[in-house]
Amino acid sequence: MSLPLPQVATAAQVRAAARANAILSTSGLAPGYIQANLIVLPSRFAQDFRTLCARNPVPCPLLAESAYVGSYSALKSWISGITDEQLAGDLDIRTDAPRYNVYEGGTLVQSHVEDITSTWTPDHVAFLVGCSYSFEAALTAAALPPRHTVLDRVVPMYRSSLPLLPAGVFGGNKATFVVSMRPYPRSQIRTVRDVTRPYITTHGEPIAWGWDAVKALGIEDVNVPDWGEAPATTDGAPLVPGDEENIPVFWGCGVTPQEAVMRAQLPGIVMGHAPGHMIVLDVKDSDVLPAIASNAK
Amino acid sequence: MSLPLPQVATAAQVRAAARANAILSTSGLAPGYIQANLIVLPSRFAQDFRTLCARNPVPCPLLAESAYVGSYSALKSWISGITDEQLAGDLDIRTDAPRYNVYEGGTLVQSHVEDITSTWTPDHVAFLVGCSYSFEAALTAAALPPRHTVLDRVVPMYRSSLPLLPAGVFGGNKATFVVSMRPYPRSQIRTVRDVTRPYITTHGEPIAWGWDAVKALGIEDVNVPDWGEAPATTDGAPLVPGDEENIPVFWGCGVTPQEAVMRAQLPGIVMGHAPGHMIVLDVKDSDVLPAIASNAK
Numbered sequence: 001m002s003l004p005l006p007q008v009a010t011a012a013q014v015r016a017a018a019r020a021n022a023i024l025s026t027s028g029l030a031p032g033y034i035q036a037n038l039i040v041l042p043s044r045f046a047q048d049f050r051t052l053c054a055r056n057p058v059p060c061p062l063l064a065e066s067a068y069v070g071s072y073s074a075l076k077s078w079i080s081g082i083t084d085e086q087l088a089g090d091l092d093i094r095t096d097a098p099r100y101n102v103y104e105g106g107t108l109v110q111s112h113v114e115d116i117t118s119t120w121t122p123d124h125v126a127f128l129v130g131c132s133y134s135f136e137a138a139l140t141a142a143a144l145p146p147r148h149t150v151l152d153r154v155v156p157m158y159r160s161s162l163p164l165l166p167a168g169v170f171g172g173n174k175a176t177f178v179v180s181m182r183p184y185p186r187s188q189i190r191t192v193r194d195v196t197r198p199y200i201t202t203h204g205e206p207i208a209w210g211w212d213a214v215k216a217l218g219i220e221d222v223n224v225p226d227w228g229e230a231p232a233t234t235d236g237a238p239l240v241p242g243d244e245e246n247i248p249v250f251w252g253c254g255v256t257p258q259e260a261v262m263r264a265q266l267p268g269i270v271m272g273h274a275p276g277h278m279i280v281l282d283v284k285d286s287d288v289l290p291a292i293a294s295n296a297k
Numbered sequence: 298m299s300l301p302l303p304q305v306a307t308a309a310q311v312r313a314a315a316r317a318n319a320i321l322s323t324s325g326l327a328p329g330y331i332q333a334n335l336i337v338l339p340s341r342f343a344q345d346f347r348t349l350c351a352r353n354p355v356p357c358p359l360l361a362e363s364a365y366v367g368s369y370s371a372l373k374s375w376i377s378g379i380t381d382e383q384l385a386g387d388l389d390i391r392t393d394a395p396r397y398n399v400y401e402g403g404t405l406v407q408s409h410v411e412d413i414t415s416t417w418t419p420d421h422v423a424f425l426v427g428c429s430y431s432f433e434a435a436l437t438a439a440a441l442p443p444r445h446t447v448l449d450r451v452v453p454m455y456r457s458s459l460p461l462l463p464a465g466v467f468g469g470n471k472a473t474f475v476v477s478m479r480p481y482p483r484s485q486i487r488t489v490r491d492v493t494r495p496y497i498t499t500h501g502e503p504i505a506w507g508w509d510a511v512k513a514l515g516i517e518d519v520n521v522p523d524w525g526e527a528p529a530t531t532d533g534a535p536l537v538p539g540d541e542e543n544i545p546v547f548w549g550c551g552v553t554p555q556e557a558v559m560r561a562q563l564p565g566i567v568m569g570h571a572p573g574h575m576i577v578l579d580v581k582d583s584d585v586l587p588a589i590a591s592n593a594k
């Protein structure tokens with residue numbers, strides 16, 4: 001007998017299900033709602049992290065943060081045109097992602113725990129960072145579904161050699177962009193760029209494309225990603241360098257700020273969602289895009 | 298008999314003097330007021346330019362733009378906490394920089410002209426981009442005066458190999474960061490970073506530093522800049538690789554967006570200020586910094 005499937009059509013339902021530990025990955029749940037990467041830092045590092053995001057908005061698009069030091073419920077919005085109150089009703093950052101990781105002094109000490117209530121302190125500040133689900137939905141809607149979704153794989157991600165612009169304690173330690181990759185035929189790249197360009201708060205258009213870009217980004221073998229699963233042709237075969245029907249197209253990736261935080265080896269307790277187990281917001285992609293398109297402040 | 302020196306203590310006085318063609322370089326004029334780089338584009342490229350700035354805020358900090366297509370007087374503010382009205386009273390973008398350059402199809406066709414009234418069309422959009430004078434004043438106030446100001450030279454600037462993140466028509470053509478450089482002893486770099494970090498709208502803290510950074514940025518010879526004048530020790534001698542008392546410290550530079558626009562070889566007429574002949578705003582560095590420090594939206 002299987003458990004009854006929880007209601008997960010809205011963001012509030014996903015958060016409630018996560019709080020009840022009734023779900024795992026949030027991939028595909030509550031379609032159209034914005035999902036966010038979570039990073040929780042001791043307050044003394046908060047301003048440098050904000051500056052890191054302000055200087056590197058493509059890989060580190062800051063959506064929201066704790067309204068005040070220690071707040072796991074009230075958020076301050078960084079999304080143009082979205083108020084604090086619109087972000088997430090009845091929120092508890094400590095429980096509303098399905099799974100969490102906990103780091104101490106830069107070392108993973110707890111993996112895939114159900115909540116972070118016992119490690120959260122009044123000195124912690126939570127940050128929510130945009131993820132690529134938003135523009136992937138747009139690509140699918142434009143009849144350009146990302147290859148990994150067609151093959152039901154996890155998107156391949158790579159540590160690149162492209163430096164992150166430093167900000168205080170972050171980035172001086174040679175932190176670099178993490179990039180995600182989705183192959184497309186040469187003929188579709190222009191449309192892929194156009195479709196993803198407006199998604200400024202969720203990585204926007206590609207940062208590089210083409211077989212030359214693989215080398216330029218310092219990626220040794222595009223078939224061997226650092227995270228996620230291997231890319232493939234539509235038949236599931238490995239990519240072949242030079243193949244114009246499967247050109248690597250790279251985007252900034254939300255794993256970047258987590259990598260930068262880990263590499264900074266901050267003293268104290270740092271927390272985050274377990275990869276794929278995101279915080280889902282009440283804000284929809286459709287709420288955000290008009291604000292982006294007009295580039296309002 | 299020399300001409301009487303015009304009053305240039307305030308931004309409004311500098312703009313009036315520029316309009317009367319009574320001054321040339323704005324360097325050192327109206328201390329404390331924000332000076333801006335000017336880029337004027339045909340309207341069809343405006344949204345891509347906004348996106349370029351949004352994706353590359355460190356080298357391309359967008360301060361303001363025409364309030365509507367064709368406006369050379371009313372501006373829309375992009376500076377956090379600064380209203381449209383505060384930016385510049387009684388402004389005429391076409392006359393209020395001391396000198397201008399005009400490009401057609403990516404080629405310079407008029408150099409150091411007194412105004413752009415005859416080439417401005419109702420289809421043009423003006424963009425104002427932050428410049429480094431703001432953080433240089435802060436460094437001087439912190440007893441860390443930039444070397445080129447001490448030696449009365451123009452800051453050295455270099456084309457780097459660091460790619461600009463592409464945005465529509467901009468950047469896909471291998472546009473890269475232009476960087477400015479100010480040498481400092483190793484012992485002062487931490488303070489230099491701290492002093493310049495809050496100046497988010499005017500390039501902020503350095504993007505790289507150290508003798509390794511010269512090579513990492515693809516700069517062949519730090520003593521041979523692409524723009525400006527050669528760097529030097531306090532005695533005026535060339536820099537010597539490895540010298541810990543004169544470590545190259547690199548910042549994002551406001552020449553970057555101009556380079557990106559030139560490389561895009563846009564059809565039609567593009568205009569800009571002549572280097573060093575800036576538009577001076579009524580906004581002071583001190584008006585902007587509190588907003589930046591709190592990182593308000």
